Amino acid sequence: VLNDFYESDISDSRRGTVRYPLKGITSGNHTLTLKAWNIWGFSNSATIAFRVQSTDTLEFCKMTVAPNPAKDYAEFRYETNGSANITSAVLQVYSPHGGLMYSVEPTVAAGSYVVGPVRWDLSQVSPGMYLARMLVTTDDGETHQSTAKVIVR
Secondary structure (H helix, E strand, C coil): CCHHHEEECCCCCCCEEECCCCCCCCCEEEEEEEEEECCCCCEEEEEEEEEECCCCCCCCEEEEEECCCECCEEEEEEEECCCCCEEEEEEEEECCCCCEEEEECCCCCCCECEEEEEEEECCCCCCEEEEEEEEEEECCCCEEEEEEEEEEC
């Protein structure tokens, strides 16, 4: 029963998010099936497949940008699956000509595997394609980076 872990979408009561901590899962490939019912007793289910890494090093580093293409703002989010916690981060956005347009050191929560969302205000930015880079440092002293394209319209 996931009722305590469900949060309804503010703008659409037919949608929501389940945030459930999956602790103690062994390394390897897994599947998860979620079945939900509405108040009239109709149900539906969905299955996802995922993999749990057993390594202590970062295997997966991903930065996402939303919305993309962007008009008024862009929000950046960086995630990793490593066991080392992120201690600091720097977001840098470069112009099409390679000049640094935006740089910020976002606050990172203690014990986090995620940075962001970091919001970039586009009110003074010309349309075009920009490159964003997130540099993170982990508590084991390693530095990792990820890049993403940002299209401003």
